[in-house]
Structures are given as structure tokens and as C-alpha cells.
Amino acid sequence: MYGGGYIHDSEGKKAPEQLQEDPALLAAFQARIDRGEKIEPRDWMPQAYRKQLIRMIEQHAHSEIIGALPEGTWITRAPGFRRKLALMAKVQDEVGHAQLLYSAAETLGKSREDMINDLLNGKSKYSNVFNYPAKTWADIAVIGFLIDAAAIVNQVANSKGSYGPYCRALERICYEESFHLKQGHSIFVYLATGTAVQRSMVQDALNRWWKPIMHFFGPSDVMSQHTEQLMRWKVKMASNDDMRQQFLNMYVPKIWEVGLTLPDTALSKDPETGKWNFGDPDWDEFYEVIKGNGPCNSERIAVRKASEQNGRWVRAALHKADERYTIPLA
Amino acid sequence: MKIQSLDPRVNRLALDAESPYENNVLQQEDHFQTYQVFHQKKRGDKHICVGIVHAPSDEMALVFAKEQFARRGETVNLWVVNTRHVLAMDYDDTDIFSTTTEKIYRDPAGYKVNDKIDAYKKSQIDV
Numbered sequence: 001m002y003g004g005g006y007i008h009d010s011e012g013k014k015a016p017e018q019l020q021e022d023p024a025l026l027a028a029f030q031a032r033i034d035r036g037e038k039i040e041p042r043d044w045m046p047q048a049y050r051k052q053l054i055r056m057i058e059q060h061a062h063s064e065i066i067g068a069l070p071e072g073t074w075i076t077r078a079p080g081f082r083r084k085l086a087l088m089a090k091v092q093d094e095v096g097h098a099q100l101l102y103s104a105a106e107t108l109g110k111s112r113e114d115m116i117n118d119l120l121n122g123k124s125k126y127s128n129v130f131n132y133p134a135k136t137w138a139d140i141a142v143i144g145f146l147i148d149a150a151a152i153v154n155q156v157a158n159s160k161g162s163y164g165p166y167c168r169a170l171e172r173i174c175y176e177e178s179f180h181l182k183q184g185h186s187i188f189v190y191l192a193t194g195t196a197v198q199r200s201m202v203q204d205a206l207n208r209w210w211k212p213i214m215h216f217f218g219p220s221d222v223m224s225q226h227t228e229q230l231m232r233w234k235v236k237m238a239s240n241d242d243m244r245q246q247f248l249n250m251y252v253p254k255i256w257e258v259g260l261t262l263p264d265t266a267l268s269k270d271p272e273t274g275k276w277n278f279g280d281p282d283w284d285e286f287y288e289v290i291k292g293n294g295p296c297n298s299e300r301i302a303v304r305k306a307s308e309q310n311g312r313w314v315r316a317a318l319h320k321a322d323e324r325y326t327i328p329l330a
Numbered sequence: 331m332k333i334q335s336l337d338p339r340v341n342r343l344a345l346d347a348e349s350p351y352e353n354n355v356l357q358q359e360d361h362f363q364t365y366q367v368f369h370q371k372k373r374g375d376k377h378i379c380v381g382i383v384h385a386p387s388d389e390m391a392l393v394f395a396k397e398q399f400a401r402r403g404e405t406v407n408l409w410v411v412n413t414r415h416v417l418a419m420d421y422d423d424t425d426i427f428s429t430t431t432e433k434i435y436r437d438p439a440g441y442k443v444n445d446k447i448d449a450y451k452k453s454q455i456d457v
Binding site: 040042043044069070073076089092093096099100102103106111112113116117121133134135168169172295296299302303306308315318319320323324325326327328329 | 333337340363364384386390394397418422
């Protein structure tokens with residue numbers, strides 16, 4: 001799961017700092033990317049490229065870790081042994097994805113400890129959807145089906161980006177995500193074609209999750225110089241709106257085909273342009289949740305802090321003082 | 331917008347979600363080492379480098395490699411190698427791999443004798 005299209009970028013709002021880069025190196029770098037070459041950890045790269053990738057991969061990694069929390073709470077309550085096994089496997093995959101992504105980010109020079117510290121002290125963000133609660137079993141259907149689907153749209157795009165270690169991590173992640181999506185869809189269809197109570201449960205979950213799902217890819221991109229640069233460098237592979245359109249096009253029909261509805265009455269596909277129209281998904285709420293005022297922001301971080309603290313003695317016991325960290329080759 | 335938590339971890343552990351971030355900063359000395367992981371799918375296949383794990387010791391690296399890279403599909407064996415034991419060339423030095431001279435003499439396609447054989451056979455018939 002879970003790399004949202006939206007990369008929280010507090011510095012992007014300030015005037016971009018123009019670092020003096022050697023124009024010859026910059027041109028050669030751009031030429032490599034234009035030829036479709038991948039950039040590897042020890043290659044020369046512009047500072048702005050490195051910074052944006054660290055921010056992006058790190059936020060993706062945090063989203064995997066935090067994303068496992070709302071689903072993890074449902075393992076003990078999953079209906080039946082098969083569903084329990086599948087959900088455990090999915091949560092384990094998500095944590096595994098975080099490990100792969102932290103490794104990819106580490107190759108750019110930020111240590112894993114710094115990344116985890118920045119998650120815990122709030123400096124580094126994660127996907128906003130995980131600041132909402134998973135109230136019923138149907139929420140697990142909606143998360144596994146639709147949020148994983150949205151993440152796949154974003155991750156497939158990013159896996160064609162320019163940074164080698166990130167692309168390789170994403171290829172593996174996308175492969176595992178397809179199982180997550182299938183199991184989410186299976187729960188979703190079972191509930192939607194089940195008893196009246198099951199149907200109303202999944203309808204209620206859809207109604208609650210639709211707004212965060214529309215927020216998932218972020219607001220329309222401001223086509224700044226900064227964004228255009230990131231697209232030329234193949235760091236950002238598609239605009240937020242394009243990814244949202246692709247998601248709506250693929251998945252709204254799959255919701256409607258089982259007779260469920262979406263709470264946005266304006267949602268419809270324009271037969272002329274093939275584009276989806278939708279109502280305002282309340283971007284004020286989106287920004288409010290990013291600021292930390294969502295329903296679950298503080299408890300997500302509290303759980304993460306507790307696991308860090310509870311696991312500390314294990315780390316200390318295993319730690320070998322004479323062994324030195326080496327930046328991975330990825 | 332805050333709600334009563336639904337997370338059993340929060341409720342049972344009575345976590346204080348509002349507690350400030352303190353005494354919880356990971357130190358650099360907590361930093362584990364990195365290991366490159368090599369995966370073998372079937373006996374007789376090559377081990378293929380599949381990624382990295384972050385582990386405090388060689389033995390734990392193998393345990394984590396199993397968790398990370400052998401969760402599904404077939405695996406018969408894994409290797410882990412501490413990243414610091416990998417001696418790598420620099421991508422900036424790729425010019426050392428370029429050769430100026432023709433190396434057709436290293437290639438099976440560089441040895442074509444059928445013309446000669448045919449010519450020889452023909453000359454024998456003519457005689």
C-alpha cells in the first residue's frame with residue numbers, strides 16, 4: 001500500500017532555494033534521465049533531486065508502517081480463520097514494504113534512525129487516510145480494496161521513475177499489493193452480496209471513507225517551476241488529477257456493479273471527455289488533518305512511540321557496539 | 331475532531347496519546363548494519379541479489395532475510411553478505427570496461443571456415 005500521490009512539502013511553499021549546481025553536470029544528468037537510464041546511489045545527482053526523493057520515499061515508508069495500524073487492530077476480530085490469515089499476511093507485507101522503502105531512502109544518505117525520529121516528532125508526514133478510524137470489518141474491505149487500489153495507481157506510476165533503488169522496491173511492492181487488492185475486493189464483494197446488514201455495513205464504510213479516498217492523491221497540482229522540474233527528473237510521474245481520474249475510471253464501476261452507492265451526488269463520467277466530475281471533497285478538512293487535527297493522528301503516533309519504546313531493550317540487547325553501519329548498495 | 335480510540339493497543343496499554351516526544355530519540359549507535367540478500371529459488375539455480383535487510387548481527391540478518399524475501403513463492407536457500415564486505419566499482423569508472431580494439435577473436439562467430447572447406451572440397455572434385 002500506501003504511497004499517496006500527495007507529498008507533504010512544507011518547503012515547497014517557500015521560494016525554492018536555488019542551489020548552485022554545475023550546469024554541465026545538470027545537463028548530463030538530465031540527458032541520462034531522458035535516455036531512460038536509472039540513477040544509482042553513488043551517481044552524481046542535484047541536491048534538489050536528492051532532497052525530494054528522500055522526502056517522498058520516507059513518507060511512503062512511514063505510510064506503510066502507520067497504515068498497518070488501523071488494519072492490525074482488526075486481526076483479532078477478523079471473521080474466520082482464512083480472513084485472519086490473509087489480514088495477518090497483508091499487515092506483514094506492509095511492514096515489509098516499509099523496510100524496503102527505508103532501505104531505498106537510506107541509499108540517499110538519511111539514516112533510518114533519523115527517519116523514524118522525524119516520524120515520531122511530527123516533522124515527517126505519512127498518508128493522510130490513516131488518520132481515520134477503521135470502525136467495522138467493512139472498513140477493512142474498503143481499505144484493502146480501494147485504498148490499496150489507489151496506492152497501486154500511484155506506485156505503478158512511480159515504479160517507472162528515475163531512481164533505481166526506489167523503482168526496484170516498488171516493483172516488488174506492486175507485486176504484493178495485487179494480493180492485497182484481491183483480498184480487499186473479496187471481502188468487499190462478500191459483504192455487498194451478503195445479508196441486508198452486511199450490505200448496509202459496507203455502504204456505511206464507503207460513505208465514511210469516500211472523502212479520505214478522494215483526498216488520497218492530493219489537491220490539484222500547482223504547476224509550479226518546482227513541479228515541472230520534478231516531472232522532468234522523473235521524480236513525479238503523473239499529476240495528482242491524472243492519477244485520481246485513472247483511479248475513478250477503474251474502480252467506481254466496480255463499486256456500482258454490486259449496487260452500492262457513493263456519497264458524492266456530483267460524481268459522474270462525462271461521456272464526451274471521458275473525465276470524471278466530482279463534488280468538492282472538502283480540502284479544508286484535508287489540510288486540517290495534515291496539521292495533526294484528524295480523528296486519529298495522535299493515537300497513531302502514540303502507538304508507534306510505544307512500540308519503539310517497548311522494543312528498545314531488544315535492540316539494545318542485539319546491538320554490537322563494534323559493528324559499524326554501512327550505507328546499503330540497494 | 332478527536333475520537334475515543336478503537337485501537338485495542340491504545341485502550342489496553344492506556345497509552346497517553348498526548349505525551350510529548352521525549353526520551354524516545356533513537357541514537358545513531360542504535361543503527362544496525364545492512365546486509366545484501368541473495369535468494370535461490372531452486373537447488374542448482376544461481377543465488378540472485380534481491381535486496382537489503384537492516385540487522386544487528388549476521389544470524390539476525392538471515393532471520394530477517396527469510397521474513398522479507400521468502401514470504402511467498404519458492405525458496406530453497408538464502409545468503410546474506412554484510413554490505414561492507416562488498417567491494418564495488420564506481421559507476422563513474424565505466425570507461426574501464428570500454429575497449430578500443432576489435433574483440434571478434436573472442437567470439438565463436440569470429441571463426442568461419444566453411445568457405446574454405448567448400449572451396450577445398452570443390453578443388454578435390456575438379457582434380
